[in-house]
Amino acid sequence: MSRISISKVSKVYPGATPVHALDSIDLDIEPGEFIALLGPSGCGKSTLLNLIAGFEQGTSGGLLVNGHQVDKPGPERGVVFQEAALFPWLTVWENVVFGPKVNGTQKTEYEVRAREMLDITGLSGFVDHLPVQLSGGMRQRVGIARVLTLGSKILLMDEPFGALDAQTRLTMQELLLSVWQKLRTTVLFVTHDIDEAILLADRICVMSARPGRINSQINVPLDRPRTIEDTTTREFNDLKREILMQIRH
Numbered sequence: 001m002s003r004i005s006i007s008k009v010s011k012v013y014p015g016a017t018p019v020h021a022l023d024s025i026d027l028d029i030e031p032g033e034f035i036a037l038l039g040p041s042g043c044g045k046s047t048l049l050n051l052i053a054g055f056e057q058g059t060s061g062g063l064l065v066n067g068h069q070v071d072k073p074g075p076e077r078g079v080v081f082q083e084a085a086l087f088p089w090l091t092v093w094e095n096v097v098f099g100p101k102v103n104g105t106q107k108t109e110y111e112v113r114a115r116e117m118l119d120i121t122g123l124s125g126f127v128d129h130l131p132v133q134l135s136g137g138m139r140q141r142v143g144i145a146r147v148l149t150l151g152s153k154i155l156l157m158d159e160p161f162g163a164l165d166a167q168t169r170l171t172m173q174e175l176l177l178s179v180w181q182k183l184r185t186t187v188l189f190v191t192h193d194i195d196e197a198i199l200l201a202d203r204i205c206v207m208s209a210r211p212g213r214i215n216s217q218i219n220v221p222l223d224r225p226r227t228i229e230d231t232t233t234r235e236f237n238d239l240k241r242e243i244l245m246q247i248r249h
């Protein structure tokens, strides 16, 4: 379980016309919490995720994961992008065990974990398939199983279901809910989609247009475990209306 503390973090991309992407972001994420980062295109959601991942450095402010300043990527922070970026010549199994194999983890340890993660992502019957033989949703499952097999206690997900059709997206949202319910990893999930944010998250951080700030934070009071049916309830729609109004203002 991992805690993230972000304090007054700003990010300016230098250049002829510097881009002020993030402005004084304060955000604390508790171990095991599921946070959705919601906001318009270009407001800095991916930038914030990349700072936590250690791919980029902030211009000012402090960013701690488990009390340590983040200055580079690490295996405790697993990133899932819109495309899973699998090795096309490796099978599902080989893709999933690739990371722990090269970082020197004991084979007996990573094989057990890989089997468990392939099981909870519904891939046990596909271990010998190549990525080209899988649907987009299944490739994303492999991407999730891969970071979980690495032992990542923090999942940083940048619109992971954004490229999927509506039906597959719903299936993947349910899958992620069940994975999270079992493992309780800390999740930061970037999305444009209000329904997706409400269905998945404990807390939604609504960002403003550039320079990105966190305008409001909304606790999602829906009971867990959640299912797709919850998206049709009165409580869900009331919350959606409230968030829409906040975004408009």
Ligand SMILES: Nc1ncnc2c1ncn2[C@@H]1O[C@H](COP(=O)(O)OP(=O)(O)OP(=O)(O)O)[C@@H](O)[C@H]1O
Binding pocket: 013, 019, 021, 039, 040, 041, 042, 043, 044, 045, 046, 047, 048, 210
């Ligand atoms: N490496 C970079 N150099 C210069 N500007 C950048 C760089 N990366 C992002 N930006 C700019 O920073 C701003 C925030 O971008 P970012 O990708 O974080 O937004 P976003 O909210 O994730 O957008 P989207 O939802 O469209 O993916 C944008 O104006 C973008 O053009």
